[in-house]
Amino acid sequence: MAVHNSHPVIKHQTATELYVRHSEWLKNRLAKRYGADEADEVSQETWLRMVPHPLLEDIDHPKAWLLTIASNVARNMGLKRGVRQKYAMQALVERHEQASQLTEVLAQQLLLGLPVPLRDVFVLSRIVGLSNAQIAEQLGISPKTVEGRMTKALAHCAAQLRR
Structure with missing residues (x-):
């Protein structure tokens, strides 16, 4: 074999x-x-x-x-x-959490730094998601005023971020 x-x-x-x-x-x-x-x-x-x-x-x-x-x-x-x-x-998750926390703090500071009329328009537009017409109706102002306040709110935030 x-x-x-x-x-x-x-x-x-x-x-x-x-x-x-x-x-x-x-x-x-x-x-x-x-x-x-x-x-x-x-x-x-x-x-x-x-x-x-x-x-x-x-x-x-x-x-x-x-x-x-x-x-x-x-x-x-x-x-x-x-x-x-x-x-x-784990390190990536921790960095992401830290970045998220920092972003949240920064956003809160930016929002709190806005004058109340600008803050109201900004929050209703960018956070709640309402249209300019809906914001105007809710706040009892004209849509043109909503646009002006939103422009000022964005300019204020941009200026704060450049500091």
């Missing part, structure tokens, strides 16, 4: 010999699994991890052995990236 093994047992092979024999195969396999950029990084780290073994004896399936090392490397790299991404995301 003939045993057909596509990966013969290679006795007494060095890390360099193993690299020469299987590096292209490993890179191609990793590229399919993780993408070309990740494959380079995983492949390099895989070879670094196996190099300390000066004589690689009794490796029955060198490709499987290399792929196991590469899978562990990729998993470890993924875990590291996951942790970095988690902290980066």
Whole structure:
């Protein structure tokens, strides 16, 4: 009975010999699994991890052995990236919250700095969403007065922001 093994047992092979024999195969396999950029990084780290073994004896399936090392490397790299991404995301969320709080404080200061007639028109227009005609009706003023007050309110806010 003939045993057909596509990966013969290679006795007494060095890390360099193993690299020469299987590096292209490993890179191609990793590229399919993780993408070309990740494959380079995983492949390099895989070879670094196996190099300390000066004589690689009794490796029955060198490709499987290399792929196991590469899978562990990729998993470890993924875990590291996951942790970095988690902290980066937390930092982004914190910055966003700080920016939102700052924006809210700034908006409150701008609104409170407006004279009451301008503030009323601004709030009804920009925050409540009423049209100039609706604001005019609600405040008992003409639509032309609403336009004038809105223009003054925006100019006042712009001036405050330029300070």
